[in-house]
Amino acid sequence: xxxxxxxxxxxxxxxxxxLLICSYFKERDDNFTTYDCRQVASGQECLGVLESELDALxxxxxxxxxxxxQFMQRLTIFxxxxxxxxVAVGGIFNNKKQIKESEVLFGLALNYAYIKGGxxxxxxxxxxxxxxxxxxxxxxxxxxxxxKLPFRPKSLGYISEFTTNSFLVDKDFKSLNEEVEMELxxxxxxxxxxxxxxxxxxxxxxxxxxxxxxxxxEFASGWKADENAMFEDTFTSWIGMNQDSFIERKGxxxxxxxxxxxxxxxxxxxxxxPDIDFHLIEEFEEDxxxxxxxxxxxxxxxxxxxxxxxxxxxxLIQMSYERVLNxxxxxxxxxxxxxxxxxxxxxxxxxxxxxxDIDERLGHGMVERMQAVKKGxxxxxxxxxxxxxxxxxxxxxxxxxxxxxxxxxxxxEELPYYSVVKVSVPLDLYxxxxxxxxxxxxxxxxxxxMGLICGVESYEYNTLRKLxxxxxxxxxxxxxxxxxxxxxxxxxxxxxxxxDALDEPQENKRPDRVERxxxxxxxxxx
Numbered sequence: 001x002x003x004x005x006x007x008x009x010x011x012x013x014x015x016x017x018x019l020l021i022c023s024y025f026k027e028r029d030d031n032f033t034t035y036d037c038r039q040v041a042s043g044q045e046c047l048g049v050l051e052s053e054l055d056a057l058x059x060x061x062x063x064x065x066x067x068x069x070q071f072m073q074r075l076t077i078f079x080x081x082x083x084x085x086x087v088a089v090g091g092i093f094n095n096k097k098q099i100k101e102s103e104v105l106f107g108l109a110l111n112y113a114y115i116k117g118g119x120x121x122x123x124x125x126x127x128x129x130x131x132x133x134x135x136x137x138x139x140x141x142x143x144x145x146x147x148k149l150p151f152r153p154k155s156l157g158y159i160s161e162f163t164t165n166s167f168l169v170d171k172d173f174k175s176l177n178e179e180v181e182m183e184l185x186x187x188x189x190x191x192x193x194x195x196x197x198x199x200x201x202x203x204x205x206x207x208x209x210x211x212x213x214x215x216x217x218e219f220a221s222g223w224k225a226d227e228n229a230m231f232e233d234t235f236t237s238w239i240g241m242n243q244d245s246f247i248e249r250k251g252x253x254x255x256x257x258x259x260x261x262x263x264x265x266x267x268x269x270x271x272x273x274p275d276i277d278f279h280l281i282e283e284f285e286e287d288x289x290x291x292x293x294x295x296x297x298x299x300x301x302x303x304x305x306x307x308x309x310x311x312x313x314x315x316l317i318q319m320s321y322e323r324v325l326n327x328x329x330x331x332x333x334x335x336x337x338x339x340x341x342x343x344x345x346x347x348x349x350x351x352x353x354x355x356x357d358i359d360e361r362l363g364h365g366m367v368e369r370m371q372a373v374k375k376g377x378x379x380x381x382x383x384x385x386x387x388x389x390x391x392x393x394x395x396x397x398x399x400x401x402x403x404x405x406x407x408x409x410x411x412x413e414e415l416p417y418y419s420v421v422k423v424s425v426p427l428d429l430y431x432x433x434x435x436x437x438x439x440x441x442x443x444x445x446x447x448x449x450m451g452l453i454c455g456v457e458s459y460e461y462n463t464l465r466k467l468x469x470x471x472x473x474x475x476x477x478x479x480x481x482x483x484x485x486x487x488x489x490x491x492x493x494x495x496x497x498x499x500d501a502l503d504e505p506q507e508n509k510r511p512d513r514v515e516r517x518x519x520x521x522x523x524x525x526x
Contacts, residue, residue, distance in 0.1 A: 003033060004034075005035075006055050007038065007056040007057070008025055009038055009046055009058045011042065011045075011059065012039070012059075012063070012064070013061070024121065028128070042071075044074060044264070050078060052260070057131040057132075058087060058089045059089075059090045059091075059092065061091075061092045062092060062102065063093065063094050068102045068105060069104060069385045070385070072109070072110065073108060073267070073271060075109055077280070078266075085522075088523060089109050089111050090111060090114060090123075090130075091105060091112070091114065092115075093113060094116060095457065096115065099113050099430075103156065106156050107157075107170065107204075108384075109208045111130055111523070112126060112127055112432055112452070113430060114454060115457055117458050118456070118457070118458040125138050125139065126405070126432075126452045129452070130434060130523075133434075141403035141404050142403060142469065143403050144403070145402075147399075147401075148398045148399075148410070149479040150479065151398070151399045151409070151423075152394045152396070153421040153422060153431070154393060154423075155395055155421050156171075156391075156393075157171035157182070157392065158170045158206070159382060160381065161205070161249050161380060161381040163380065165217055165232070166215060167195070167215045168212055168213070168215075169215055171211050171393060172209050172522070173211065173393070173416075175197050176412060176413060177197070179196060179197070180194070180196075183391070183394065184391055189238075190234075191228050192218065192228060193228050194229075195215035195217060197213060197215060200213045201293050202293065203293050205277065208522070209522075217230075217235065219231060219235070245386070246380040246381065246382065247381045247382070248378070249275055249277075249380065250370070251296075252278070252298075253269075253277070253279070253297070253299075253300065254281065254291065254300070255279070255358070256281050256282075256283070256284065256299070256300065256302060257300070262302065263280065266278050269367065273367055274383065276367065284311035284314055299330045300363065301315070301330065301333065303332065304334075313346075316348060319348075329370065330348065330352070331354070331358075332351065333354055333357050333358040333362070334356070335354070335355065341353075395413055396412060397410060397411045398410045400440075400448070402464070402471070404464040405453055407450070408436070410447065411446050412446035413447070415433050416521055417433055417521045417522060419433050420433070425480060426463070427456070427460055429460070430453070431451025431454070432451055432452045433449050433450070435450075436448075437450060470484070
């Protein structure tokens with residue numbers, strides 16, 4: 001039996017980190033799998049490798065990068081391609097401040113954040129599990145359990161676009177009520193936290209999330225306004241004063257095709273036109289609702305083979321039946337027929353055909369034409385690096401256990417695997433929801449999840465160890481900072497790691513994970 005090969009891509013220029021990654025994965029080689037570690041310098045080079053590789057783990061080094069968001073954005077567009085959705089992405093950062101300033105990366109396909117100088121092996125073990133759901137390298141840690149206490153983690157969301165009275169917010173869970181609690185940090189006088197759910201869609205509009213929600217602002221009216229309500233003129237005045245810092249949304253573009261180079265073309269165009277949403281679908285599927293959700297203003301269809309002729313016809317038939325599907329242009333590339341012939345055949349005046357394959361020159365011309373048509377819609381969006389686009393959705397949860405590396409909790413909301421929640425007690429950290437490594441008790445009112453802790457400074461892991469031991473020895477009655485008398489975490493002496501953690505005895509290894517419960521999955525693993 002031939003061995004399968006898994007690609008590990010380190011995107012960065014720090015040779016010592018690359019060699020550490022190589023050493024770790026060399027230890028993982030066995031009779032069935034080998035790991036091919038490669039170093040590339042940029043997100044552009046990374047895409048070149050990923051176009052031909054399905055099974056890959058990407059580790060992006062943001063430590064020396066001035067603009068982590070731009071560095072990551074090319075990979076984000078690419079991950080919307082169905083066959084690339086399972087590519088796991090980890091990030092290396094200098095400190096917690098850099099992660100907080102780049103928090104939107106979690107909405108741009110980042111799955112795990114590691115701060116340089118911490119426990120390298122612990123981080124790589126977590127990334128290995130996220131990428132392959134193989135628990136063999138995972139270690140057991142001291143576990144505090146036997147409690148179920150209320151706490152308020154926050155699911156991360158991102159403002160895709162907004163108008164004078166509403167937001168379209170990309171998020172990872174389906175709303176349970178018509179009123180949605182959401183925290184924004186737009187400006188000092190923006191105090192609204194309750195929003196009316198107008199509609200919800202089963203895919204992110206702009207970011208790598210599973211849902212997007214159209215939320216109406218509940219403005220104050222009359223003298224009996226809620227204390228957290230705000231007046232409409234306050235919000236419209238803020239928009240007017242900050243107009244130059246926003247982007248006016250000009251529409252959406254859908255590209256059908258799977259030819260090599262389309263991913264790079266799409267990411268290049270997305271960088272040049274931040275006011276347009278770009279989507280890539282590899283092939284037409286019967287009863288596929290994705291095109292309806294995207295409702296593209298411009299469609300590029302790349303002919304690939306004999307099947308493409310059938311897919312084109314079925315796509316045009318679907319457009320005829322669905323009233324929301326009325327793109328200004330459907331451009332068909334690589335087709336032997338002329339524009340007039342296709343228009344007569346399908347009875348559509350918006351068809352354009354060319355024998356050339358799609359390229360940047362042709363694509364840009366079409367986009368410029370669409371922009372002129374869509375001008376003046378008054379739909380606004382933040383630039384991707386703007387801190388104001390971040391949204392937080394507090395969850396009514398109960399924490400049930402804690403280690404220095406894992407946290408378990410119950411929620412009424414269904415959270416997908418590999419989504420990220422933010423926790424602020426006992427310290428600021430992030431947790432990546434994963435199929436549980438331990439058996440979790442059922443939650444008759446919702447769901448029970450395990451998260452891998454990340455985004456923690458090295459000294460803070462010692463704080464977590466101290467907290468776990470404190471709970472084991474003394475129990476706990478309330479999950480609040482007042483219950484934790486742990487002192488200043490920076491004054492706690494660091495615990496030296498094992499000299500050779502890579503050679504940890506087998507008896508300390510984690511057994512294979514328990515069978516997962518049914519849940520949605522952001523990495524689309526089968």
